[in-house]
Amino acid sequence: MAKPEKHLFVCNQNRGPGHPRGSCTQSGCASVMDELMFEFQKRDLMGKFQITVTGCLGPCGSGPSVLVYPEGVMYGRVGKEDVATIIDEHLIGGKPVERLTLPAELW
Amino acid sequence: MAKPEKHLFVCNQNRGPGHPRGSCTQSGCASVMDELMFEFQKRDLMGKFQITVTGCLGPCGSGPSVLVYPEGVMYGRVGKEDVATIIDEHLIGGKPVERLTLPAELW
Numbered sequence: 001m002a003k004p005e006k007h008l009f010v011c012n013q014n015r016g017p018g019h020p021r022g023s024c025t026q027s028g029c030a031s032v033m034d035e036l037m038f039e040f041q042k043r044d045l046m047g048k049f050q051i052t053v054t055g056c057l058g059p060c061g062s063g064p065s066v067l068v069y070p071e072g073v074m075y076g077r078v079g080k081e082d083v084a085t086i087i088d089e090h091l092i093g094g095k096p097v098e099r100l101t102l103p104a105e106l107w
Numbered sequence: 108m109a110k111p112e113k114h115l116f117v118c119n120q121n122r123g124p125g126h127p128r129g130s131c132t133q134s135g136c137a138s139v140m141d142e143l144m145f146e147f148q149k150r151d152l153m154g155k156f157q158i159t160v161t162g163c164l165g166p167c168g169s170g171p172s173v174l175v176y177p178e179g180v181m182y183g184r185v186g187k188e189d190v191a192t193i194i195d196e197h198l199i200g201g202k203p204v205e206r207l208t209l210p211a212e213l214w
Contacts, residue, residue, distance in 0.1 A: 055119075055159060
């Protein structure tokens, strides 16, 4: 496989229900990952862009977290319904989705 | 936590002994992660640089794999003994370690 143009890291950390730090699994990262895989397969984006599941990315209270490199843009509170927008505007269009981007104090 | 200057992704994929694709767990990624955490704590590098464990990064036959962003440099066959060099030369010195960098056809 070749180096991707953009690389998405999807946090899959789980701390269980009720944990004070929260976690991306508890806030719904599985449905975000499912939607990403569905859209990538439908649009044949595998290879051009890469998706990797990760352990804790850091901003646990604002999950689900999705991090995009090489820009280093951290998205928070990502929902299934945001996936097409991230693909259209950021991955393909080259412009990060401002409304989903976490502020500098969180990452 | 603030956005790190450099972000290390350490593959933790496991396919079990004898699997034809191999995996970073089978090739020894746990000792690389241990050494990274040890050196980061000893040198107080947490925050300036970030370490994240991941699922499969792709070049399974050349693991353990360590990926550094924002440069997008993929290291292969990383051993515990390479960790100080990566920290000294790449993270602090700013110059990727050529002898560990995978060729373009692998990533």
